[in-house]
Amino acid sequence: MPELPEVETIARTLAGDLEGATFEDVDIRHECALEQPAEEFAERLRGRKVLKVGRRGKLLMLLLDSGYLFVCHLRMTGRLYVPQPGDAPEQHTHLVFRMRGAGGETFPLHFRDVRKFGACRVQTPAELARWPFYAGLGPEPLEMSAEDLAGRLRDKRGRIKAVLLDQGVIAGLGNIYVDEALFRADIRPDVQASALGKKRLARLHETIQEVLREAIAGCGSSIRDYVDGRGNAGSFQNCFRVYGRGGQPCLTCGAPLVKTTVAGRTTVYCRHCQKK
Numbered sequence: 001m002p003e004l005p006e007v008e009t010i011a012r013t014l015a016g017d018l019e020g021a022t023f024e025d026v027d028i029r030h031e032c033a034l035e036q037p038a039e040e041f042a043e044r045l046r047g048r049k050v051l052k053v054g055r056r057g058k059l060l061m062l063l064l065d066s067g068y069l070f071v072c073h074l075r076m077t078g079r080l081y082v083p084q085p086g087d088a089p090e091q092h093t094h095l096v097f098r099m100r101g102a103g104g105e106t107f108p109l110h111f112r113d114v115r116k117f118g119a120c121r122v123q124t125p126a127e128l129a130r131w132p133f134y135a136g137l138g139p140e141p142l143e144m145s146a147e148d149l150a151g152r153l154r155d156k157r158g159r160i161k162a163v164l165l166d167q168g169v170i171a172g173l174g175n176i177y178v179d180e181a182l183f184r185a186d187i188r189p190d191v192q193a194s195a196l197g198k199k200r201l202a203r204l205h206e207t208i209q210e211v212l213r214e215a216i217a218g219c220g221s222s223i224r225d226y227v228d229g230r231g232n233a234g235s236f237q238n239c240f241r242v243y244g245r246g247g248q249p250c251l252t253c254g255a256p257l258v259k260t261t262v263a264g265r266t267t268v269y270c271r272h273c274q275k276k
Contacts, residue, residue: 002074002226004141005215006234007055007230008078014229015053015083017193018062018109022101023047026095033094035073035121044068044122045097057137058170068122071134072111077225078118080111084231095120104249114225142212144170145241146205153193153201160196162263163187164208175265176221176243181207188274189262195276214239242268252268 001011021044026062028038053080060080062070072080083089084267085107089096095111111120128134139148151168156163163169164178173181178261182189184207187200196204220226223244227233237244246259250270257268 001221003058003174003177004055005177005212005236006216006220006226006228007058007060007074007172008216009220010074011055011060011227013232014020014060014082017101017107017229018050018053020050021099021107022047023064024098024106026097029089030094030157032116033119033181034112036123037120041120041122041180043061044071056134058174059134059166063222064122067127068124070122072120072122073118073133075115075117075119077139078113079117079135079225079227080109080112081227081229081231083108086276089182092116101255111213117252133167136168137173138167139171139206141170144205146202149202149205149208150198153196156193158193159190159262160187160193160204161265163193163268165263165265170208172212175267176240177208177211177215178239179243179268180211183269183274184211186274188271188276189267189269190260191276242270244268 024041026045028042031038034041047090048066048068050062052063053063060072060074064070069121069124089110090112092114093110096099097109098106099109100106153163163184164173180202185204187204215221215236218234218239219228221237223237242257245257246268247256250257250273253270253272255270255272257266258271259266261267
């Protein structure tokens, strides 16, 4: 957490403030938030204009006019956001950026991370290509076809949920949206990926894209820490059919939902609606 819909929402909400704005300076309060030397990070940012705010998988990415890319991996509790006017940095704010908007106004941009797992870097495309995590990312789920998905899963040994969580297979999926997509596809999370036939894989492709688009429309899911680029919560958590509902009635058949563990992650499914 955050997953693809949350990072996409953050990118969209930050775009209005950041595109055309310039990084004037950065106050590095804790170097744990960086994945490169602090001096290099600051030097590469100062005076650089943001051309575009986007995303790759779960990575938030800002294209700068220098050709550098500002990349923020939020991981579990990271937040990159524009605070409300006059708000002081909250506890666990590790980076405070001073921005100058296209109209000349100045405003802050904060990176906050309670768990300290998230981190930022400023690198060239060539440097990013040498980062194993980035280089190994699979295709974007909203851009791949049903045939692409089937091809990537055909020979995979492992339970379908574990395979879908692998960022090298598909980029951006996490625990929430894998559980939700598998439920809608009537597929148990512990079935072997290679055992799924063409029709079931086509349905899974459809439900993955359906769930992600609905979650993006709902501005993501706010369960604990997630807020968008302006500090607002998402609403898709109100639409969960299985995630976080272990022991509660299935919204389709009424049977109690099963709570178990797959790939080390808490997993919820319906033993009646989801088939092997």
